[in-house]
Amino acid sequence: MAEMAYWEAIRRAHDEEMANDPLVIAMGEDIGVAGGTYKATLGLYDKYGEERVIDTPISENSYTGIGIGASMVGMRPIIEIMSINFALLALDTLINAAAKIRYMSGGRVQCPIVMRTPGGTAHQLAAQHSARLARMFMSTSGLRVVTPRGPLDAYGMLKSAVRCNDPVIIIEHEQMYNLKEDIPDEEFFRPLEGAEVVREGSDITLIGYNYSVHLCLEAAKRLEADGINAEVLDLRALKPLDHDSIRKSVEKTHRVVIAEEDEAAVGVGAEIMAVINEECFFALDAQPVRVHAADVPVPYNARLEKAAIPSAEDVYHGALKVMGKI
Amino acid sequence: MNDADKKRLLREMIFYRRFEDRTFEAYMERKIGGFLHLYSGQEAVATGVLEKAVVGQGNKNDYVITGYRDHVHALKTGAPAKEVMAELYGKETGSSRGRGGSMHIFDPTQNFMGGYALVGQPFPLAAGLAMGCKHKKTNQIAICFLGDGANNQGTFHETMNMAKIWNLPVLFVCENNGYAIGTHIDRSTAVRDQYKRVAAYDMEASQHDGMDIDIVMEAAEKAIDFVRSGKGPYFLEFMTYRFRGHSMSDAKSYRTREEELEWEKRDPINIYSKRLIDAGLITQDDIKAMEREIDENMENEIIKFAEESPEPRVEDLTKYVLDDNPDPRWIGPLQK
Ligand SMILES: Cc1ncc(C[n+]2csc(CCOP(=O)(O)OP(=O)(O)O)c2C)c(N)n1
Ligand SMILES: [Mg+2]
Numbered sequence: 320m321a322e323m324a325y326w327e328a329i330r331r332a333h334d335e336e337m338a339n340d341p342l343v344i345a346m347g348e349d350i351g352v353a354g355g356t357y358k359a360t361l362g363l364y365d366k367y368g369e370e371r372v373i374d375t376p377i378s379e380n381s382y383t384g385i386g387i388g389a390s391m392v393g394m395r396p397i398i399e400i401m402s403i404n405f406a407l408l409a410l411d412t413l414i415n416a417a418a419k420i421r422y423m424s425g426g427r428v429q430c431p432i433v434m435r436t437p438g439g440t441a442h443q444l445a446a447q448h449s450a451r452l453a454r455m456f457m458s459t460s461g462l463r464v465v466t467p468r469g470p471l472d473a474y475g476m477l478k479s480a481v482r483c484n485d486p487v488i489i490i491e492h493e494q495m496y497n498l499k500e501d502i503p504d505e506e507f508f509r510p511l512e513g514a515e516v517v518r519e520g521s522d523i524t525l526i527g528y529n530y531s532v533h534l535c536l537e538a539a540k541r542l543e544a545d546g547i548n549a550e551v552l553d554l555r556a557l558k559p560l561d562h563d564s565i566r567k568s569v570e571k572t573h574r575v576v577i578a579e580e581d582e583a584a585v586g587v588g589a590e591i592m593a594v595i596n597e598e599c600f601f602a603l604d605a606q607p608v609r610v611h612a613a614d615v616p617v618p619y620n621a622r623l624e625k626a627a628i629p630s631a632e633d634v635y636h637g638a639l640k641v642m643g644k645i
Numbered sequence: 646m647n648d649a650d651k652k653r654l655l656r657e658m659i660f661y662r663r664f665e666d667r668t669f670e671a672y673m674e675r676k677i678g679g680f681l682h683l684y685s686g687q688e689a690v691a692t693g694v695l696e697k698a699v700v701g702q703g704n705k706n707d708y709v710i711t712g713y714r715d716h717v718h719a720l721k722t723g724a725p726a727k728e729v730m731a732e733l734y735g736k737e738t739g740s741s742r743g744r745g746g747s748m749h750i751f752d753p754t755q756n757f758m759g760g761y762a763l764v765g766q767p768f769p770l771a772a773g774l775a776m777g778c779k780h781k782k783t784n785q786i787a788i789c790f791l792g793d794g795a796n797n798q799g800t801f802h803e804t805m806n807m808a809k810i811w812n813l814p815v816l817f818v819c820e821n822n823g824y825a826i827g828t829h830i831d832r833s834t835a836v837r838d839q840y841k842r843v844a845a846y847d848m849e850a851s852q853h854d855g856m857d858i859d860i861v862m863e864a865a866e867k868a869i870d871f872v873r874s875g876k877g878p879y880f881l882e883f884m885t886y887r888f889r890g891h892s893m894s895d896a897k898s899y900r901t902r903e904e905e906l907e908w909e910k911r912d913p914i915n916i917y918s919k920r921l922i923d924a925g926l927i928t929q930d931d932i933k934a935m936e937r938e939i940d941e942n943m944e945n946e947i948i949k950f951a952e953e954s955p956e957p958r959v960e961d962l963t964k965y966v967l968d969d970n971p972d973p974r975w976i977g978p979l980q981k
Contacts, residue, residue: 342781344780375807376806380800381768381772381803383769384766384772384800384804385770385776385804387769387773388770388773388774389776389780390773391758392773392774392778392781393781411763411766411800412770416763421966421967422965422966423741423744423745423749423751424741424744424749424965425742425744425745426742426965426969427741427753428751428753428759479974479976482972482974482975483968483971483975484968485968485971508975510973510975511977512977512978513977513978514979515979555979
């Protein structure tokens, strides 16, 4: 066991997977000589060379397409997009190509790419650097979308993503790269499907993914002080979504708050509410609540930014509402 | 090239023309749906270029990728005609198991990596195929066929740049037929000569007549040698014309009958058959017999196979979305 930061865990997964298989390559802007905006590939350029740790020009759509083409002949590219906002430029190759090639070839060609990208708000980066596009990817057939909440999953899911035969989007978070966690020294894998109960509870379920899991955990602590025993469910994967774990938890606690950093409309929370409505409506004792971003482009001003984005406080208040305490 | 090869090439081009004509008929009978883009008039380009590449040899082939006007490229690369026709019929035995249709023919057993509907999207995919070949040191190259209109996409510029800086073994073949659907190149594009555009990326390029297969083969041989020898990407432009509309629903109101007749005089099949007749290699009667034999094969083998093949089962609707047999170690479920 050793304590490792989120970025170090990602770096370690790259290193091990590249050592394990010469067909694994990394590509993205500033990932080579410069070591990566978030240090996720630090030192790997020196270790594996410029043919395997590839500094790309600022051409998101086409270098993603090049990664996809390479994956079609057996390569395993890990593509870093500097910020999820810039992934919008790569949607054609990602969604129109990678997500559809297996299907439209009748299962004869696959695109095992990994796209890693940080989504979420950091500190005052303003509207064009604060997108959270999880909901867009989670509604695309043919993709896998995972949202590691900490170093353990960041490491283990990246390793699984490299080996899995489907295109996998890994959504990281600007505010989590320095988050630390103990992780085993020996190699391990974490599966790309399945939600996880990260705190057992009996009175209410707080559902989060990625960074919002931490908001839920913090809210759960405050609720405990109020005598409310909250369960926290980390979705881990948004696609495919683990309906069973959602249903199980709701059937146990009968109350739900969903915390998402995206805007609400057609979002992660909306999808989960639909699943609950369709699969365990009668298990509910109260109307579920979504805690989400305000319906605005993210503002620069710190006070406004704070108001636009959900906090642990908001999750706590959401839970009190569901519990009928406010 | 020996006499038998020349006759084979002529037969291939006639076969491709007949194949496309036959799909037109099947479309009119509503046996084929969706969009159908025919290649008639441009046969010398795909046939000539791929004649000089490694094709028809399974996974030893060079990698080939193109847009939606893809039947002939797939056939010349080695996809069985029966399977391509069955794909157009939407059958389970089709090249893409009936899931792709006319615009999405795939045959990875022959390294034909697909037809794509998004104009310009194959540029980066092709460069990626080439990157894979280079990385695996297989001596294969990637060949990307696209139209003149595709060059106005950002992917064109982005990909030319990366293909050049990474010295990728990729041949770009621009089939300049003068139109993007109904828009003439002069109205959409600042330069008519497409090969000049890659000068901005310091890439080797040349422009040739695309109606004469001998000229196409000569140019292709040089370009393919260049790319295969590791000198980097090459951009080949062929001046050509599509004889039919853009797709089935095209009234061709944007071009004149005179212009069409001018180009029809330069029909690649006529140019080549006349050359072989003049050289005494073949007679008009031989060609008639060849056409009869092609037509018989088309009906008795290809169309029959497509007609009689089963449709995909509705129970299989959700197959092929993700890996249908994933390794649980990577996928889950999560072990506690
Ligand atoms: C991204 C995108 N935009 C628009 C279209 C619609 N479209 C289909 S074919 C075409 C014209 C392409 O012309 P060109 O590249 O010259 O190829 P040609 O059809 O002449 O072979 C257009 C605009 C599309 N399929 N994809
Ligand atoms: Mg054109």
